[in-house]
Amino acid sequence: MPSQPDINLSNTASKNRQRASRESREAKRSRKDDLKSALAGASSTSDRREIKEQYAAPYQTPKPEVSLSDIVGYNGTVNSLGEDINASGSSEGGSGGGTFELDIVDGNTAGRASFTGGGII
Amino acid sequence: MAILRAGPFASFSNYFLDEPSPLVYDLSPVNCALDTSSSNWPWKSLRRKRTQNSDLRSIQSGLPNESITGTGTRVTSGLLVLSNWRYQATEPFSFDVTYSGSTTSNSSGNYGFAYFYVDVDYIRLYSDSSSSGSIGATTTINLPASVTPTNVTVGVGFGQAVNSPPGSYASYTVS
Numbered sequence: 276m277p278s279q280p281d282i283n284l285s286n287t288a289s290k291n292r293q294r295a296s297r298e299s300r301e302a303k304r305s306r307k308d309d310l311k312s313a314l315a316g317a318s319s320t321s322d323r324r325e326i327k328e329q330y331a332a333p334y335q336t337p338k339p340e341v342s343l344s345d346i347v348g349y350n351g352t353v354n355s356l357g358e359d360i361n362a363s364g365s366s367e368g369g370s371g372g373g374t375f376e377l378d379i380v381d382g383n384t385a386g387r388a389s390f391t392g393g394g395i396i
Numbered sequence: 397m398a399i400l401r402a403g404p405f406a407s408f409s410n411y412f413l414d415e416p417s418p419l420v421y422d423l424s425p426v427n428c429a430l431d432t433s434s435s436n437w438p439w440k441s442l443r444r445k446r447t448q449n450s451d452l453r454s455i456q457s458g459l460p461n462e463s464i465t466g467t468g469t470r471v472t473s474g475l476l477v478l479s480n481w482r483y484q485a486t487e488p489f490s491f492d493v494t495y496s497g498s499t500t501s502n503s504s505g506n507y508g509f510a511y512f513y514v515d516v517d518y519i520r521l522y523s524d525s526s527s528s529g530s531i532g533a534t535t536t537i538n539l540p541a542s543v544t545p546t547n548v549t550v551g552v553g554f555g556q557a558v559n560s561p562p563g564s565y566a567s568y569t570v571s
Contacts, residue, residue: 308527315506322558378401378437380484385434388398 399486399543401437402426406482406545419453422480426545429485432458441481446553459491463567466499466556475566478551485541495524496532497566499554508556508564515549 277285314326379388402411403426416423425440432439441460445452460479497510511525514537524531539546552566 310527326555379398380401380428380486381398383429383431383485383487383489385401385428385431385437386398387436 397486399484401428402484402545403482408547411545415455419455421453422547424480424482424547425455426482426484429483429487429489430459430491441479444476444478444480446476446478459570460550461569462552464553464565465562466554466564467562476551476553477566478549479570480547480549482545482547483539483542484545485539488538488540490536490538491570492534492536493550493568493570494534495552495566495568496530497526497552497554497564498530499556499564500560500562501529502557502560506557506560508554508560510552510554510564510566512552512566512568513550515547515551517547 310327314323374389374391376387376389379386381388403413405413405415405423406426407413407423411426413423415425419442421442421444424442427439427441428434428437430439431437439458441456443454443456443460443462445464456479460481462477462479464475464477466475493514495512497512499508499510501507507527507529509525509527510529510531511523512531513523514521514535516537516539521537522535524533537548539548550568550570552568554564554566556564
């Protein structure tokens, strides 16, 4: 049986969904009014078509473009398992151990971390 | 806890890409949250400026700050400028974006339309539009922590009313 905090959480999520849905409906209605108003200023069929196209554009989520580079890894060094076989930074000591550096995100700050250990195999 | 950097560019399916040439929409730079202080990992975005007949792309350094002004007098002179980037973050964070747009009206009193939007991972998080002259506000976009690069797009644009004079504009600044 769900606990009271679980029920409260579920109710809040449900309310948020309803609010988002309501706002989406209102935005759609508003866009429809905007379009109607813009179309009123059109004097030809081609103008009306252009207006409709332009109105539709910003409300469509842009589709990603397919690119050859999408299937080529970072510097061509990502293998089929998704591992970068040439980590950025320097490596000292070869396979026997040493230090190497990698760029990191830490506390939402761009940094660089130094690793010591078995090295890159 | 720290996470390893992805990028420098990423797509929806590959997080470790070099900068493509020519630039491809949605294949965008990966940034560290809003950290613009690193010379080793400079903050960048993919800028795209679209008109009815052209589609120009370039890489912009630093937080996006865009402005476009219309010179045409027909609806076909409508413009859209957007910034697309990805981020990694170990903690939730937010950015503010201040936008404005204004369109001129024709002799019949019809204005063009201005619009603004923010998409996060292909979902529209915020939008504003008006066909009665202008839009403008400052809004805060809250983003969750993300190990894999999350896509953000900020765009603003306008379409001009038929036979309206030049002078429509739109802009945004991310901070």
